[in-house]
Amino acid sequence: MSTAKHNTVLHVADVHMRFGGLHALADIDLEVEEGKIHAIIGPNGAGKSTLLNVCVGRLAPTSGAVVFDGQVITGMKPHQINQIGVARVFQTPEIFAELSVLENVMAPAFAKRDGAFKLNFMKNLARESEIREEAEHFIEDVGMKAELETPAGSLSRGDKRRLELAMCLIQHPKLLLLDEPTAGMSRHDTNTTIELLKKIKERGMTKVIIEHDMHVVFSLADKISVLAQGRIIAEGDPETVRNDPEVKKAYLGGAHE
Amino acid sequence: MLLLPKKELITFLIFALVVLTMPIWLIPFGGAYPGLMQKFAIFGLMAVGFNILFGLTGYLSFGHAAFLGVGSYTAVWSFKLLTMNALPAVIFAIIFSGLFALAIGYVSLRRSGIYFSILTLAFAQMSYNLAYSVLTPITNGETGLALTLQDPRVLDLAFAERGAGLPPVTLFGLDMAGYWGFYFTAVILIIGYFIAQKIAVSPFGMMLKGIKSNQNRMGYTGFNTKPYTLAAFVISGMYAGLAGGLLAVTDPLAGAERMQWTASGEVVLMVVLGGIGTMFGPVLGAWIIEYFSNIFSAINEGILHDVFGFLPTSVQDFIVPILALFVGEGWELTLGLMFMLVVIFLPGGLIEGYRRIMARLGGDRENGKSDAKQPVAEKAEDE
Numbered sequence: 001m002s003t004a005k006h007n008t009v010l011h012v013a014d015v016h017m018r019f020g021g022l023h024a025l026a027d028i029d030l031e032v033e034e035g036k037i038h039a040i041i042g043p044n045g046a047g048k049s050t051l052l053n054v055c056v057g058r059l060a061p062t063s064g065a066v067v068f069d070g071q072v073i074t075g076m077k078p079h080q081i082n083q084i085g086v087a088r089v090f091q092t093p094e095i096f097a098e099l100s101v102l103e104n105v106m107a108p109a110f111a112k113r114d115g116a117f118k119l120n121f122m123k124n125l126a127r128e129s130e131i132r133e134e135a136e137h138f139i140e141d142v143g144m145k146a147e148l149e150t151p152a153g154s155l156s157r158g159d160k161r162r163l164e165l166a167m168c169l170i171q172h173p174k175l176l177l178l179d180e181p182t183a184g185m186s187r188h189d190t191n192t193t194i195e196l197l198k199k200i201k202e203r204g205m206t207k208v209i210i211e212h213d214m215h216v217v218f219s220l221a222d223k224i225s226v227l228a229q230g231r232i233i234a235e236g237d238p239e240t241v242r243n244d245p246e247v248k249k250a251y252l253g254g255a256h257e
Numbered sequence: 258m259l260l261l262p263k264k265e266l267i268t269f270l271i272f273a274l275v276v277l278t279m280p281i282w283l284i285p286f287g288g289a290y291p292g293l294m295q296k297f298a299i300f301g302l303m304a305v306g307f308n309i310l311f312g313l314t315g316y317l318s319f320g321h322a323a324f325l326g327v328g329s330y331t332a333v334w335s336f337k338l339l340t341m342n343a344l345p346a347v348i349f350a351i352i353f354s355g356l357f358a359l360a361i362g363y364v365s366l367r368r369s370g371i372y373f374s375i376l377t378l379a380f381a382q383m384s385y386n387l388a389y390s391v392l393t394p395i396t397n398g399e400t401g402l403a404l405t406l407q408d409p410r411v412l413d414l415a416f417a418e419r420g421a422g423l424p425p426v427t428l429f430g431l432d433m434a435g436y437w438g439f440y441f442t443a444v445i446l447i448i449g450y451f452i453a454q455k456i457a458v459s460p461f462g463m464m465l466k467g468i469k470s471n472q473n474r475m476g477y478t479g480f481n482t483k484p485y486t487l488a489a490f491v492i493s494g495m496y497a498g499l500a501g502g503l504l505a506v507t508d509p510l511a512g513a514e515r516m517q518w519t520a521s522g523e524v525v526l527m528v529v530l531g532g533i534g535t536m537f538g539p540v541l542g543a544w545i546i547e548y549f550s551n552i553f554s555a556i557n558e559g560i561l562h563d564v565f566g567f568l569p570t571s572v573q574d575f576i577v578p579i580l581a582l583f584v585g586e587g588w589e590l591t592l593g594l595m596f597m598l599v600v601i602f603l604p605g606g607l608i609e610g611y612r613r614i615m616a617r618l619g620g621d622r623e624n625g626k627s628d629a630k631q632p633v634a635e636k637a638e639d640e
Binding site: 056077078079082083087088090094095096097098099103106107108110111112114115116117118119120121122123124125126128167171 | 260261262455456459460461464467469470471473474475476478479480481482485488
């Protein structure tokens with residue numbers, strides 16, 4: 001805690017997570033600086049998704065705390081954490097399959113404008129032109145303008161993921177957590193997503209990104225934390241991490257030789 | 258502000274017309290008498306409200322008959338204590354069933370899926386047993402709550418002398434037992450339908466659909482889903498209470514059997530038969546079930562012989578006993594078969610059947626009577 005700087009957006013402080021005998025996260029101490037893209041990499045089963053779940057309130061850590069924007073968020077409900085400015089993209093896209101693409105993106109805009117609950121049933125959705133226009137703008141941003149009225153469930157996997165990204169972006173979150181945003185995408189789609197993420201970076205949004213694809217990590221991240229067996233084994237800028245012998249041994253293996 | 262989008266407005270106007278012309282188009286079906294039409298309107302209303310919870314939000318309640326019962330008891334008490342005027346009775350019915358739904362919903366909605374359904378079922382059965390035995394001073398137990406000559410009726414008797422017999426339920430002088438009773442319930446059904454349509458096209462309605470679609474994502478999107486589901490539960494409970502109140506308006510008597518689980522199950526059948534999540538489907542389902550239980554159940558072998566009178570006697574003697582199994586006492590057999598066919602071949606209900614026919618007749622005409630969202634039917638087909 002003593003090392004926390006005033007521009008730290010997210011501080012994961014001494015977090016431990018045990019599932020029965022499994023020590024999924026051990027003594028994790030992580031600081032995410034404002035406006036940066038912080039990548040968390042590591043082999044399968046290293047605890048990356050568990051860490052993300054702790055950050056969004058899906059899991060309560062066995063011990064330790066998560067501080068977001070000066071506020072302890074451990075123990076808060078997912079919707080409360082979202083309301084103070086944390087949005088999340090899931091590994092398997094979590095969207096509203098029965099709603100149209102447009103409605104999928106309008107819903108988070110309502111959450112941002114009206115809060116966690118509002119009984120506004122006398123208003124017509126069609127008359128919410130401001131929110132509609134904003135949603136259209138963000139859908140265009142992710143290149144899905146043609147799909148406005150398509151039921152989200154019938155989209156391709158890559159499109160679902162982009163849709164989910166638009167759903168997060170429309171909320172202008174202070175912190176965006178991305179769980180393997182390019183998994184299952186073609187090389188072309190991956191590059192489009194990287195460009196998109198770079199574009200958002202210029203808007204000053206902080207991002208934590210979990211990723212398998214080294215191409216994505218090294219072209220985006222400002223800082224990388226390497227997780228292995230529930231511990232952070234290395235941390236630093238991409239160059240440092242790339243050359244770290246521990247990392248090579250634990251994760252990159254022979255792939256980069 | 259109060260208006261609907263154009264497409265929904267047209268649907269609404271057609272619906273209002275269909276409801277108000279019921280005394281005409283029901284004639285060929287032999288159902289154009291006030292008693293049945295009142296039931297059409299009342300159970301249509303109940304199904305519309307139930308659909309807000311089940312169709313939009315995706316929570317299947319097996320306890321809505323409890324609210325129907327509360328509405329009936331409340332209305333009869335309003336007749337007994339205050340006035341024979343129908344309006345205060347239905348208003349009190351809505352308020353009390355709403356409060357009741359708030360309490361039951363608050364507890365039941367701690368769970369979802371099958372656990373939620375079972376909790377609501379348990380609460381409804383509890384209410385039924387309470388009404389049947391423990392709460393006899395309020396519900397008059399198994400005899401049922403009825404009007405008596407000694408009722409205080411403070412508001413009525415402040416302005417007029419006590420008459421000789423039991424007074425009828427009125428709405429500012431109009432007798433609620435006959436056609437006026439039908440028009441009163443019909444107008445309330447139309448208002449209830451309008452409000453349900455408003456909900457479906459509002460941001461609130463979209464959130465309910467979001468909860469049905471992916472409650473997890475709703476949470477991570479910043480919505481507190483609990484008050485949304487509770488609001489949907491209370492609103493649908495109020496619809497059921499209103500329906501119960503109207504039952505008492507058309508016939509001022511309330512019995513505990515109205516709260517039994519079979520009554521809760523019936524409204525589920527109505528919605529599934531007509532089309533889950535569609536606007537008109539639940540009403541259609543309610544009408545069909547009411548029609549079957551009132552008309553089909555009255556057909557006997559004599560009537561069948563009349564119908565097939567043009568056939569030779571030997572053929573008649575062969576056909577009639579077979580068909581007789583499906584009418585009269587066997588009407589539920591027909592309904593059950595119909596229900597099975599719908600669930601297997603038209604998982605989107607009869608409305609889906611209508612849509613398929615329309616789609617086959619000509620692609621661009623599928624936007625017919627119902628404004629239901631296509632995805633619902635598509636999802637059902639996927640499964």
